[in-house]
């Protein structure tokens with residue numbers, strides 16, 4: 001039984017993440033999504049909200065049998081605890097490469113048994129990021145092309161309670 005871990009901030013989950021997730025499911029017997037709790041990184045959604053949104057998106061997209069966990073601390077420790085043989089990461093453009101290369105080599109230094117696997121996203125998601133979605137959502141734009149309806153709804157609720165940026169004069 002080959003289990004893989006797909007870690008990330010997922011702040012919030014997008015169709016790009018879901019694309020990688022679907023591809024990874026075909027390669028491994030079991031996939032676990034790990035939502036990172038990083039106190040140094042400011043996120044729009046809390047770790048709990050992000051985990052629940054991943055679960056809701058999986059239900060909405062009818063993707064069964066994917067476990068979702070939250071983790072803080074070292075990724076390799078989380079992978080070991082869950083019995084994962086690989087860490088899955090998505091690549092959009094060459095700009096992702098430097099960071100991912102460093103991340104993979106560091107993880108290999110920490111635990112040489114856990115392999116990093118990189119999957120290339122579909123062309124239409126190659127410019128899609130959670131940051132972009134948040135920026136569009138903040139100004140009340142339509143994010144339905146980028147995220148499932150449950151995420152769009154949560155973004156609306158989040159920004160509805162936040163102060164709108166001042167109008168330019």
Ligand code: ADP
Pocket residue numbers: 007008009010011014015016017019020088089090091092096120121122125126127128129130
């Ligand atoms: P992190 O903060 O760990 O980079 P993200 O949630 O931003 O967390 O990303 C998690 C993983 O998903 C990363 O490997 C990232 O490259 C990948 N990813 C993010 N957006 C996309 C996308 N549009 N297409 C494919 N992979 C993506």
